[in-house]
Amino acid sequence: xxxxxxxxxxxxxxxxxxxxxxxxxxxxxxxxxxxxxxxxxxxxxxxxxxxxxxxxxxxxxxxxxxxxxxxxxxxxxxxxxxxxxxxxxxxxxxxxxxxxxxxxxxxxxxxxxxxxxxxxxxxxxxxxxxxxxxxxxxxxxxxxxxxxxxxxxxxxxxxxxxxxxxxxxxxxxxxxxxxxxxxxxxxxxxxxxxxxxxxxxxxxxxxxxxxxxxxxxxxxxxxxxxxxxxxxxxxxxxxxxxxxxxxxxxxxxxxxxxxxxxxxxxxxxxxxxxxxxxxxxxxxxxxxxxxxxxxxxxxxxxxxxxxxxxxxxxxxxxxxxxxxxxxxxxxxxxxxxxxxxxxxxxxxxxxxxxxxxxxxxxxxxxxxxxxxxxxxxxxxxxxxxxxx
Amino acid sequence: xxxxxxxxxxxxxxxxxxxxxxxxxxxxxxxxxxxxxxxxxxxxxxxxxxxxxxxxxxxxxxxxxxxxxxxxxxxxxxxxxxxxxxxxxxxxxxxxxxxxxxxxxxxxxxxxxxxxxxxxxxxxxxxxxxxxxxxxxxxxxxxxxxxxxxxxxxxxxxxxxxxxxxxxxxxxxxxxxxxxxxxxxxxxxxxxxxxxxxxxxxxxxxxxxxxxxxxxxxxxxxxxxxxxxxxxxxxxxxxxxxxxxxxxxxxxxxxxxxxxxxxxxxxxxxxxxxxxxxxxxxxxxxxxxxxxxxxxxxxxxxxxxxxxxxxxxxxxxxxxxxxxxxxxxxxxxxxxxxxxxxxxxxxxxxxxxxxxxxxxxxxxxxxxxxxxxxxxxxxxxxxxxxxx
DNA sequence: TAGAGTTCGTAAAGACTACAGCGATATTCG
DNA sequence: CGAATATCGCTGTAGTCTTTACGAACTCTA
Numbered sequence: 001x002x003x004x005x006x007x008x009x010x011x012x013x014x015x016x017x018x019x020x021x022x023x024x025x026x027x028x029x030x031x032x033x034x035x036x037x038x039x040x041x042x043x044x045x046x047x048x049x050x051x052x053x054x055x056x057x058x059x060x061x062x063x064x065x066x067x068x069x070x071x072x073x074x075x076x077x078x079x080x081x082x083x084x085x086x087x088x089x090x091x092x093x094x095x096x097x098x099x100x101x102x103x104x105x106x107x108x109x110x111x112x113x114x115x116x117x118x119x120x121x122x123x124x125x126x127x128x129x130x131x132x133x134x135x136x137x138x139x140x141x142x143x144x145x146x147x148x149x150x151x152x153x154x155x156x157x158x159x160x161x162x163x164x165x166x167x168x169x170x171x172x173x174x175x176x177x178x179x180x181x182x183x184x185x186x187x188x189x190x191x192x193x194x195x196x197x198x199x200x201x202x203x204x205x206x207x208x209x210x211x212x213x214x215x216x217x218x219x220x221x222x223x224x225x226x227x228x229x230x231x232x233x234x235x236x237x238x239x240x241x242x243x244x245x246x247x248x249x250x251x252x253x254x255x256x257x258x259x260x261x262x263x264x265x266x267x268x269x270x271x272x273x274x275x276x277x278x279x280x281x282x283x284x285x286x287x288x289x290x291x292x293x294x295x296x297x298x299x300x301x302x303x304x305x306x307x308x309x310x311x312x313x314x315x316x317x318x319x320x321x322x323x324x325x326x327x328x329x330x331x332x333x334x335x336x337x338x339x340x341x342x343x344x345x346x347x348x349x350x351x352x353x354x355x356x357x358x359x360x361x362x363x364x365x366x367x368x369x370x371x372x373x374x375x376x377x378x379x380x381x382x383x384x385x386x387x388x
Numbered sequence: 389x390x391x392x393x394x395x396x397x398x399x400x401x402x403x404x405x406x407x408x409x410x411x412x413x414x415x416x417x418x419x420x421x422x423x424x425x426x427x428x429x430x431x432x433x434x435x436x437x438x439x440x441x442x443x444x445x446x447x448x449x450x451x452x453x454x455x456x457x458x459x460x461x462x463x464x465x466x467x468x469x470x471x472x473x474x475x476x477x478x479x480x481x482x483x484x485x486x487x488x489x490x491x492x493x494x495x496x497x498x499x500x501x502x503x504x505x506x507x508x509x510x511x512x513x514x515x516x517x518x519x520x521x522x523x524x525x526x527x528x529x530x531x532x533x534x535x536x537x538x539x540x541x542x543x544x545x546x547x548x549x550x551x552x553x554x555x556x557x558x559x560x561x562x563x564x565x566x567x568x569x570x571x572x573x574x575x576x577x578x579x580x581x582x583x584x585x586x587x588x589x590x591x592x593x594x595x596x597x598x599x600x601x602x603x604x605x606x607x608x609x610x611x612x613x614x615x616x617x618x619x620x621x622x623x624x625x626x627x628x629x630x631x632x633x634x635x636x637x638x639x640x641x642x643x644x645x646x647x648x649x650x651x652x653x654x655x656x657x658x659x660x661x662x663x664x665x666x667x668x669x670x671x672x673x674x675x676x677x678x679x680x681x682x683x684x685x686x687x688x689x690x691x692x693x694x695x696x697x698x699x700x701x702x703x704x705x706x707x708x709x710x711x712x713x714x715x716x717x718x719x720x721x722x723x724x725x726x727x728x729x730x731x732x733x734x735x736x737x738x739x740x741x742x743x744x745x746x747x748x749x750x751x752x753x754x755x756x757x758x759x760x761x762x763x764x765x766x767x768x769x770x771x772x773x774x775x776x
Numbered sequence: 777t778a779g780a781g782t783t784c785g786t787a788a789a790g791a792c793t794a795c796a797g798c799g800a801t802a803t804t805c806g
Numbered sequence: 807c808g809a810a811t812a813t814c815g816c817t818g819t820a821g822t823c824t825t826t827a828c829g830a831a832c833t834c835t836a
Contacts, residue, residue: 396823397823397824398822398823398824401822420813421813421814422812422813432813432814433815433816436814436815453813457811457812458810458811458812459810459811459812459813460811460812460813460814461812461813462812462813462814463813463814
């Protein structure tokens with residue numbers, strides 16, 4: 001089926017087992033040789049040889065024996081998660097957020113810079129560069145030790161990493177983030193849509209960790225969607241999967257206007273805070289606000305129903321700025337979906353806040369690293385190393 | 389990530405290489421040891437050992453040397469595709485179609501029985517049993533030598549193989565095909581939606597062999613869809629993926645009525661043939677017929693646009709009874725999609741005819757067999773054998 | 777404090793696999 | 807009929823994992 005008729009060599013066998021040990025070690029507390037032997041199914045002497053090799057290549061460190069119950073205390077071995085790092089960047093309308101994580105996926109530092117929504121591309125890119133530089137500075141990590149970068153932007157992303165079709169960021173359609181970052185970094189760099197990244201984050205650390213089929217709906221001043229099918233993020237052939245909002249019959253573009261245009265919003269409240277005010281008023285019982293929220297949710301439900309009917313997911317996750325008010329939205333949304341769909345999935349509200357896009361970017365960057373380490377199966381036991 | 393921390397054994401190595409040889413042999417003309425050595429990357433002596441083993445287990449047969457160019461003529465080895473067979477069944481409204489294929493996927497026989505659309509479930513099941521029995525009879529294949537069965541039915545299929553949500557076949561929602569066939573066959577039996585199977589067939593032997601992201605639209609007296617994403621059929625969490633037609637704003641349920649209710653259809657033409665008459669008239673230039681076709685296509689386009697925007701596929705395949713008139717539909721459909729979508733995929737018309745569902749069923753059954761043979765990677769080098 | 781019990785670390789022997797190389801064999805070509 | 811060519815079958819070598827065994831290190835108990 002696939003092109004690679006891989007006949008397996010003896011040397012490859014050792015590589016496979018070495019990787020097997022690494023997998024058994026990753027993201028786990030320090031383990032003894034016997035524990036690893038049980039996990040991998042290999043014999044103790046074998047595992048020992050593998051571990052010695054991994055120590056020589058600096059993938060693994062020794063933790064000297066702590067107190068044990070009985071018998072000779074065992075040396076414990078630990079995956080050296082700090083062998084490499086990945087970078088996740090969220091380039092949003094109001095802010096830029098750069099996060100750094102080690103190979104275990106634990107975030108070690110993050111830097112946030114505010115950006116004006118109408119800032120031109122060069123200003124925005126300067127904020128990005130500054131945030132990245134500060135994060136590297138603080139963590140004392142050299143750019144060459146960043147193994148993968150993922151960048152989140154708004155709008156559908158094409159294969160080259162640009163958002164030529166459409167983006168709400170002014171002037172951004174002519175920007176090529178891969179090229180820009182490529183001057184400073186020589187690792188793989190990918191750009192991805194923010195909704196898609198948020199969906200990935202929900203499956204990684206959010207409310208949908210148990211699900212393999214997820215529809216993530218961004219409910220905020222913008223409305224969008226990200227799809228995870230069979231445990232994998234789906235981009236579509238042209239990177240435009242989930243853009244159901246482009247269908248005019250789906251009123252996603254105008255949906256937030258129900259909130260902004262709600263009668264009774266005081267003059268003093270700016271346009272960006274109007275929605276929050278309406279949700280607060282609705283929770284307090286204001287009839288006009290309640291109507292506005294209901295109308296908004298009904299519009300949101302039409303597009304959601306189209307996604308649900310198409311994909312029949314296990315979970316719908318409500319994210320974005322309005323997810324804090326999910327208690328007001330969920331019930332109406334569920335009723336509408338029951339009316340429109342064959343089978344209604346679970347509805348859950350995101351709790352990740354505005355770090356979700358950067359988190360998803362980290363996860364995708366880690367996936368990229370994993371692919372090169374454990375990946376294609378060809379010839380890569382150990383991998384990307386740069387002479388410091 | 390996955391549970392199986394599989395440490396690889398020496399015996400497993402031999403299994404892997406044996407499978408590698410089988411893969412290099414499958415669906416190919418008889419090959420020599422040297423050819424196999426090149427394809428698998430293994431050495432000649434190694435391949436020879438593998439092949440001897442496979443011959444002993446009757447997976448492979450020897451073809452005695454035919455004329456060669458020069459040098460000692462090499463024995464050629466051939467995968468014994470007739471070692472097992474799979475069964476694909478299409479249970480449709482008007483007909484029942486049973487097909488048998490060998491392990492290479494070449495269809496060896498098919499039997500078709502007409503069924504009245506309003507036939508009750510027991511009558512339909514009798515037709516199914518008869519078709520299967522005749523196919524086995526003709527090919528002299530024993531039921532125990534059928535290694536997998538896939539059945540296609542209309543309506544969304546749940547995990548147990550029933551169509552409890554909805555089906556146009558009268559009384560069928562209470563039928564459990566897996567249980568029914570399980571009395572006669574002990575192999576894996578799966579039931580799948582007909583649109584989904586047709587989609588699989590298009591990627592296997594139809595017009596979408598080059599694509600990994602496919603939206604298949606069934607355009608006929610019924611309207612439906614099947615989705616292939618990243619090369620794999622997507623069922624959805626509850627098996628109801630692609631059922632966008634359930635959305636009332638998508639006028640798929642009533643779309644064919646534009647054709648049936650077209651003014652000018654002669655009394656003599658029955659309701660089943662009205663659509664064909666309208667297409668013929670439209671091709672001849674009849675204005676009323678052309679309007680009817682345009683209206684039908686516009687309704688078809690709304691749901692298709694929702695699918696396309698959600699998934700951003702490479703190809704949209706038009707199948708079903710109306711695909712013979714795709715020349716009348718394609719242009720209008722493309723124009724509508726250009727109006728509604730961000731990026732318009734290729735539109736292709738199916739040429740598989742009414743065997744597509746049974747073909748897709750065969751492919752899924754073969755996939756099931758492959759999974760057990762090459763599959764999960766645990767301990768299965770050779771596999772399902774029944775003492776005859 | 778000494779000995780028993782337990783577990784770890786490491787070394788040697790055994791079994792199996794794949795690979796490289798060589799002579800024997802079978803066919804075609806001149 | 808001999809030369810050329812390519813396959814076939816066999817033997818020895820290198821590499822890997824496993825099993826077995828024994829010394830080392832620590833805890834518990836008397």
